[in-house]
Amino acid sequence: MSDYKLGTRCVQGGYTPGNGEPRQIPIVQSTTFRYATSEDMGKLFDLEASGYFYSRLQNPTNDLVAAKITELEGGTAGMLTSSGQAANFFALFNICECGDHIVASSGIYGGTFNLISVTMAKMGITATFVSPDASEEELDAAFRPNTKAVFGETIANPALTVLDIEKFAKAAHAHGVPLIVDNTFPTPVNCRPFEWGADIVTHSTTKYMDGHGTALGGAIIDHGVFDWMAHAEKFPGLCTPDESYHGITYAEKFGKEGAFITKCTSQLMRDFGSMQSPQNAFILNLGLESLHVRMPKHVENAQAVAEFLYSHPKVAYVNYSGLPTDKYYEVAQKYLPHGGCGVVSFGLKGGREAASVFMRELKLGAIETHVADARTCCLNPATSTHRQMNDEQLKEAGVPAELIRISLGLEDKEDLIADISNALDAI
Numbered sequence: 001m002s003d004y005k006l007g008t009r010c011v012q013g014g015y016t017p018g019n020g021e022p023r024q025i026p027i028v029q030s031t032t033f034r035y036a037t038s039e040d041m042g043k044l045f046d047l048e049a050s051g052y053f054y055s056r057l058q059n060p061t062n063d064l065v066a067a068k069i070t071e072l073e074g075g076t077a078g079m080l081t082s083s084g085q086a087a088n089f090f091a092l093f094n095i096c097e098c099g100d101h102i103v104a105s106s107g108i109y110g111g112t113f114n115l116i117s118v119t120m121a122k123m124g125i126t127a128t129f130v131s132p133d134a135s136e137e138e139l140d141a142a143f144r145p146n147t148k149a150v151f152g153e154t155i156a157n158p159a160l161t162v163l164d165i166e167k168f169a170k171a172a173h174a175h176g177v178p179l180i181v182d183n184t185f186p187t188p189v190n191c192r193p194f195e196w197g198a199d200i201v202t203h204s205t206t207k208y209m210d211g212h213g214t215a216l217g218g219a220i221i222d223h224g225v226f227d228w229m230a231h232a233e234k235f236p237g238l239c240t241p242d243e244s245y246h247g248i249t250y251a252e253k254f255g256k257e258g259a260f261i262t263k264c265t266s267q268l269m270r271d272f273g274s275m276q277s278p279q280n281a282f283i284l285n286l287g288l289e290s291l292h293v294r295m296p297k298h299v300e301n302a303q304a305v306a307e308f309l310y311s312h313p314k315v316a317y318v319n320y321s322g323l324p325t326d327k328y329y330e331v332a333q334k335y336l337p338h339g340g341c342g343v344v345s346f347g348l349k350g351g352r353e354a355a356s357v358f359m360r361e362l363k364l365g366a367i368e369t370h371v372a373d374a375r376t377c378c379l380n381p382a383t384s385t386h387r388q389m390n391d392e393q394l395k396e397a398g399v400p401a402e403l404i405r406i407s408l409g410l411e412d413k414e415d416l417i418a419d420i421s422n423a424l425d426a427i
């Protein structure tokens with residue numbers, strides 16, 4: 001499938017049925033799998049043979065959908081997780097342990113920021129946050145001898161900063177560690193971070209990949225290029241024998257192409273069990289089949305709305321990397337030449353009160369803690385997700401009180417603009 005163009009891979013990647021087999025990916029709704037001899041089963045447990053034995057670790061439906069996302073990103077191996085949060089946790093925890101350190105962009109999703117700065121800190125894994133706009137020198141200064149990974153988001157949710165992937169990859173590789181990029185917002189339709197030097201890509205498939213607000217999920221994809229053995233002293237989990245698998249060394253047995261995902265499945269999925277249900281994987285695949293058709297429409301709507309808002313007298317500012325006035329326009333031209341995503345954020349001159357009137361008056365855009373849905377939705381972080389903060393703290397966190405995040409769906413842009421225009425008139 002990798003010879004085909006991206007749209008063809010969206011529709012038919014990951015699964016090619018044989019004669020008389022189901023045309024659509026079958027939902028294998030089974031927790032367990034049957035074997036004739038205990039020797040057969042034993043080989044699976046020792047990772048001597050590949051196959052299914054328990055759906056907490058692997059399920060055929062999930063693997064077909066993971067294979068499609070792997071083809072879309074241009075990786076060598078991939079896996080699904082129960083959520084985007086689980087994907088980011090697994091991607092980091094697969095190579096970091098107590099005493100290790102992460103360099104992360106400060107422009108990342110709040111959930112991931114909490115995961116790294118609070119929960120992983122409790123596990124003894126510390127982090128240094130750097131601005132997504134950090135210079136090479138500033139990036140360099142963030143590393144420590146125990147740094148094991150660099151983490152960032154292609155387009156940050158909700159800050160909408162665009163990551164200079166090449167710069168972050170260069171810094172990571174100069175220090176012998178991989179770059180992990182959460183590519184949720186652009187999806188592989190608009191950006192493939194591996195082409196710019198990223199080593200691991202993660203997704204909240206809950207967003208555009210599903211695209212219909214239906215199924216929670218995540219994915220981890222490995223580029224299969226990072227040479228773990230060349231930095232063996234940093235990655236003992238991959239480069240020294242795993243006693244829980246009779247002394248297998250993942251990087252030796254599965255090579256650069258397979259070590260990361262095999263370890264992540266056989267250790268972390270086994271022990272944490274954050275597995276996506278095969279029903280959800282099936283629904284996710286329906287979303288993937290139209291991803292290449294939907295993303296350009298999300299971008300078209302967002303671009304039109306961003307331009308409309310930019311020229312409106314009641315609007316103080318607009319963040320959208322497709323606007324030539326945007327701070328990230330140049331870097332977006334490089335990494336997101338076909339546009340980024342359907343999410344726009346903006347501030348109203350009337351502040352917090354104006355934001356609340358605006359959102360109340362919207363008819364098509366519903367107030368939701370969600371983005372990247374076929375239906376337009378919006379959120380004022382100051383009165384919802386960031387409600388506990390005062391105006392000063394909100395400003396520091398990059399989500400000033402008046403900020404509205406609007407995720408443009410797949411409706412007709414004329415209707416969306418008319419709806420937004422009416423809501424602005426009501427202020």
Ligand SMILES: *Cc1c(COP(=O)(O)O)cnc(C)c1O
Pocket residue numbers: 083084085086109111112153156157182184185203204205206207216217218
């Ligand atoms: C939503 C989101 C997540 C978390 O994903 P869930 O599927 O909600 O767990 C992680 N990263 C980004 C960029 C997101 O937008």
